[in-house]
Amino acid sequence: MxxxxxxxxxxxxxxxxxxxxxxxxxxxxxxxxxVDLSPGTLFHGRYVIRGLLGRGVMVMVYKAHDRTLD
Ligand SMILES: [Zn+2]
Incomplete structure (x- = not known):
């Protein structure tokens, strides 16, 4: 199925x-x-996770560095 x-x-x-x-x-x-989004993790082949900014009931917001746009 x-x-x-x-x-x-x-x-x-x-x-x-x-x-x-x-x-x-x-x-x-x-x-x-x-998904493991600990600092230093590369997400989506583009974003390097810097840290967790905040969390809600159904969402977690991370600060990340965009390697493509720097
Ligand atoms: Zn599925």
Whole structure:
């Protein structure tokens, strides 16, 4: 069966997507993103994480250096 969030192919019995971790159950899409964004981490091949600026219930805001635009 195909993941509703990222379209990756999964086992029919899968309860969560092997690619993005989204729930495969019917209903609202829940995307669980687990990314290590500790200082020095290169994100998206472009942004070097400098540190965490703040966090809310569903969001985390990081300060980062854009290597492309410097
Ligand atoms: Zn997925």
């Amino acid at each position: 195909r993941c509703p969030a990222c379209q990756a192919e999964n086992e029919d019995s899968a309860s969560a997507c092997v690619s993005c971790g989204s729930s495969m159950a019917a209903g609202p899409t829940q995307v669980v993103v687990t």
